[in-house]
Each structure stands twice: as structure tokens, then as C-alpha cells.
Amino acid sequence: MSETKKTDADVSTAPDEREVLLKVEGLQKHFPIRKGVLQRQVGAVKAVDGIDFEVRKGETLGVVGESGCGKSTMGRVITRLQEPTGGSIHFEGQDITRLKPAGMRPLRRDIQMIFQDPYGSLNPRHTIGGIVSAPFRLQGVEPEGGVKKEVQRLLELVGLSPEHYNRYPHEFSGGQRQRIGIARALALKPKLVVADEPVSALDVSIQAQVVNLMDDLQDELGLTYVIIAHDLSVVRHVSDRIAVMYLGKIVELADRTSLYEAPMHPYTKALMSAVPVPDPKRRGAKSERILLRGDVPSPISPPSGCRFHTRCWKATEVCKTTEPQLIELRPGQRVACHHPENFADQAPQDTVLLSVAKEAASLVADEVLAESAETSAAVAAEVASPETAGVADTEVSEEVSEKPEVKITKTGPGAKTEDQSTHSGARGTARPTPTDPQPTDEPEAPSQESTDS
Numbered sequence: 001m002s003e004t005k006k007t008d009a010d011v012s013t014a015p016d017e018r019e020v021l022l023k024v025e026g027l028q029k030h031f032p033i034r035k036g037v038l039q040r041q042v043g044a045v046k047a048v049d050g051i052d053f054e055v056r057k058g059e060t061l062g063v064v065g066e067s068g069c070g071k072s073t074m075g076r077v078i079t080r081l082q083e084p085t086g087g088s089i090h091f092e093g094q095d096i097t098r099l100k101p102a103g104m105r106p107l108r109r110d111i112q113m114i115f116q117d118p119y120g121s122l123n124p125r126h127t128i129g130g131i132v133s134a135p136f137r138l139q140g141v142e143p144e145g146g147v148k149k150e151v152q153r154l155l156e157l158v159g160l161s162p163e164h165y166n167r168y169p170h171e172f173s174g175g176q177r178q179r180i181g182i183a184r185a186l187a188l189k190p191k192l193v194v195a196d197e198p199v200s201a202l203d204v205s206i207q208a209q210v211v212n213l214m215d216d217l218q219d220e221l222g223l224t225y226v227i228i229a230h231d232l233s234v235v236r237h238v239s240d241r242i243a244v245m246y247l248g249k250i251v252e253l254a255d256r257t258s259l260y261e262a263p264m265h266p267y268t269k270a271l272m273s274a275v276p277v278p279d280p281k282r283r284g285a286k287s288e289r290i291l292l293r294g295d296v297p298s299p300i301s302p303p304s305g306c307r308f309h310t311r312c313w314k315a316t317e318v319c320k321t322t323e324p325q326l327i328e329l330r331p332g333q334r335v336a337c338h339h340p341e342n343f344a345d346q347a348p349q350d351t352v353l354l355s356v357a358k359e360a361a362s363l364v365a366d367e368v369l370a371e372s373a374e375t376s377a378a379v380a381a382e383v384a385s386p387e388t389a390g391v392a393d394t395e396v397s398e399e400v401s402e403k404p405e406v407k408i409t410k411t412g413p414g415a416k417t418e419d420q421s422t423h424s425g426a427r428g429t430a431r432p433t434p435t436d437p438q439p440t441d442e443p444e445a446p447s448q449e450s451t452d453s
């Protein structure tokens with residue numbers, strides 16, 4: 001994803017004033033589990049379990065999370081390819097949650113999906129012309145100049161030759177097939193395009209081309225995207241905002257800059273630490289990785305409280321018992337965490353780490369823990385100082401946005417842990433709070449510096 005065009009300046013001009021195109025509230029998709037002759041329901045896979053977000057016109061919302069966290073289901077439900085179990089979906093102000101196929105039909109022009117598999121998603125027996133012209137046939141649309149001319153224009157638009165019209169999918173490479181899929185999705189000039197892992201089946205060298213193509217088309221055609229990916233490397237450069245999903249929930253939703261410079265959810269931090277460093281000068285550098293222990297728990301019976309607590313190095317009792325709500329801790333940054341990174345602790349009274357958290361701490365090098373504790377204590381002291389008392393959160397937030405640079409924490413020989421951003425991430429048995437700024441002298445749980453690049 002090296003050559004991408006969206007800059008921070010673009011992001012800063014992606015303000016909240018833009019009109020909301022899609023609004024999702026409390027969305028749920030539970031797949032029933034049935035057993036026995038009578039097919040009685042004995043449980044449910046809670047693939048999407050109460051999520052809220054909105055997508056504004058012209059923006060790109062990236063959705064990331066590990067395999068099985070419900071991203072694809074969310075994509076299929078918001079495009080109404082699958083029925084939601086609960087919650088609501090509004091598109092351009094219209095409630096489309098329960099629209100029947102006939103009611104959805106006119107909206108199919110406006111909401112399109114690009115699928116992950118460029119091999120499986122194109123019918124091998126149809127020509128490219130037949131595939132890309134299908135939406136016109138299905139919707140009974142006759143474009144100006146005729147279908148063939150329009151399809152050839154679309155092929156050119158996505159960087160293919162109009163002469164490919166009579167060829168078959170097997171004659172094309174993966175990247176070219178994905179371009180065909182994009183041409184088909186754009187045929188009816190949709191307002192919203194949901195792309196489910198649009199490049200993950202492609203060679204790395206082709207991925208950037210396809211992502212850049214989507215970016216260019218967005219500028220040209222004013223498209224709005226929801227781009228689903230399992231890691232941050234795909235969406236990091238093209239998204240205005242990013243939603244991080246874990247086990248059917250959104251755990252963090254923030255604009256791209258905030259998410260990269262000061263992620264608040266420990267899970268976001270762990271995902272970010274897994275993103276490869278694209279800068280060739282830094283490629284040799286050893287960077288800290290947060291290795292999450294174990295697999296994602298089953299969505300059939302997700303953990304109590306915070307669903308991430310069974311893998312989190314900061315988890316305390318409250319995390320096990322009380323589900324944290326997705327709340328806006330900084331403008332434009334919503335997080336569901338009792339003990340967020342880069343921000344004042346939301347449950348400072350709860351100090352005793354769960355055993356899973358203690359185990360996770362052993363994954364992190366001592367010097368990183370020590371550095372993290374120091375930074376944490378410094379932030380706590382700052383938050384608790386008389387000048388900042390009472391407006392602590394705002395002050396910290398401003399500081400972070402002014403000094404956003406997070407440097408890589410290296411563990412190679414001679415490497416030094418370095419972090420110029422303000423972190424309140426590390427926590428242990430004596431967590432610093434605005435009213436209790438004591439630096440901890442107990443071993444800290446890991447709050448690793450991310451390998452943001």
C-alpha cells in the first residue's frame with residue numbers, strides 16, 4: 001500500500017459536517033444454532049452484536065479486526081444481503097432495516113458490494129461484457145449511448161481495455177479480475193460501495209494498484225466507501241475513519257490520524273503493532289510486537305464484561321464484570337475500554353490485574369515495561385497537576401494532538417525505547433489517576449509502544 005493519495009490534509013477536510021449517508025444503530029446479526037429432529041434453537045452465533053456507526057457522504061470508513069470478528073457479516077447486513085436480527089439501518093435518512101426485496105430493489109443501484117474473491121465472484125461462463133452489463137439488465141437501465149458503449153467506458157475507467165469486452169474471466173489475472181468486479185459495482189453509479197477485503201486475495205504488488213484505483217474513482221465519482229480488511233495495512237492510507245471490531249462489537253472508532261497517533265483501545269494497539277513497517281529505512285529495525293495470546297473466543301458465548309478482557313494485558317475485575325460502552329473520549333474518537341491507552345483511566349479505582357493480564361505482561365520486555373511505567377506516571381502527574389485538574393481529559397487530548405509523533409520502540413542491540421507522545425497506557429496495581437498521581441512501584445502491565453510508521 002505504498003502509493004496512496006489520501007493525505008492528512010484530506011482527512012482534516014473530512015469534517016463532521018458532511019451529510020450522513022448511512023446510519024447504523026444497535027445492529028445485530030445472530031445466526032441461530034439448531035439441533036435435533038425438531039431443529040430447536042439451542043444458541044446463536046453472535047456475529048454482529050450491537051454496533052453503531054455512521055458513514056458520511058464522500059468518506060471512507062475502514063473496518064478492521066481479526067478473522068471471525070463479524071466484519072463480513074456487518075458488510076452483508078448493511079447492504080441488506082442478509083437480514084439483521086436487531087437494530088436499525090438508515091440510508092439517506094430512509095429506514096431500510098426491514099425493507100422487502102421489492103422495496104430494496106431501487107436501492108440496489110445506490111448500494112453496491114465488492115467481494116474479496118476475484119476468482120469466485122465472476123461467473124466463468126460469462127464474458128466480461130456480460131458480467132459488467134448485468135446490473136443494467138437487472139435494473140432495466142439503458143445508459144446513454146447503449147450498454148456496450150457504457151461497459152467499455154467502465155472498463156477503461158478501471159484501467160482495462162474496451163477490447164476486453166468479449167473475453168472471459170479466466171483470461172485475466174487476479175488484479176484485473178478485481179478491476180472487473182469494481183467496474184461491475186460502479187456500473188449504476190452507486191452512492192455507497194462496501195468492499196469486503198477487496199485486495200486480500202491479490203499479490204502484494206497488485207494490492208496498492210487496486211487500492212489506488214478505488215481511491216481515484218472515489219475522487220472522480222464522489223463515492224462513499226466502507227472498506228473491510230483484516231489488518232490495518234490495507235485501510236491505513238485510504239480511510240478517513242477506522243472502526244476496529246472485536247467479537248461482534250466496535251471497540252474503537254476514530255479518525256485515521258487519532259487512531260494511528262494515539263490509539264486508545266489496547267486491541268487497536270495490538271493490531272497496529274502487527275502492521276509491517278513500510279519505510280525501507282526502518283525495515284531492518286526490530287520493533288516491539290504485541291502478541292495476543294490465544295484465539296478469538298467463540299462468538300457463541302462471548303466473554304462477560306469487556307469481550308477483550310481474556311486477552312488484554314490491562315484487564316482488571318471491572319473488565320470481567322462490566323461491559324465498557326463505546327464513548328467519545330476525545331473529539332472524534334470513540335472507545336470502549338475501562339483502561340484506555342493514551343488517556344486517563346476510566347476505572348482508576350479498579351487496580352488488581354486479572355491473571356490473564358499478568359500472563360500477558362510477561363510477553364513484554366522488562367525495559368519496555370519500565371519505560372511504559374515512567375511515561376504513564378508522567379502523564380498521571382500532568383493530569384493531576386493543579387493547572388490541569390478538572391479539565392484533565394481535554395488537556396491531555398490537546399497535548400497528544402500537538403505532539404503526535406510516536407517513535408518505534410526497538411529491541412535490537414543499541415536500540416532505545418523512545419516515545420514522544422503522551423501515554424497513559426501502562427497500568428498496574430497502582431494506576432495513576434487525576435486525583436492519585438502516584439507512580440506505580442509494582443510491575444506494570446505492558447503498554448508497548450506501537451510500531452506506527
Ligand SMILES: Nc1ncnc2c1ncn2[C@@H]1O[C@H](COP(=O)(O)OP(=O)(O)OP(=O)(O)O)[C@@H](O)[C@H]1O
Pocket residue numbers: 031045046047065066067068069070071072073074230299
Ligand atoms: N451463515 C452463517 N451461519 C452461521 N454462522 C456464521 C454465518 N456467517 C458467518 N458466521 C459466523 O459469524 C462469525 C463472524 O463471521 P464473519 O465472516 O462475519 O467474520 P469476519 O470478521 O468477516 O471474518 P473473515 O475475515 O474470516 O471473513 C464467525 O464466527 C462465523 O463463523
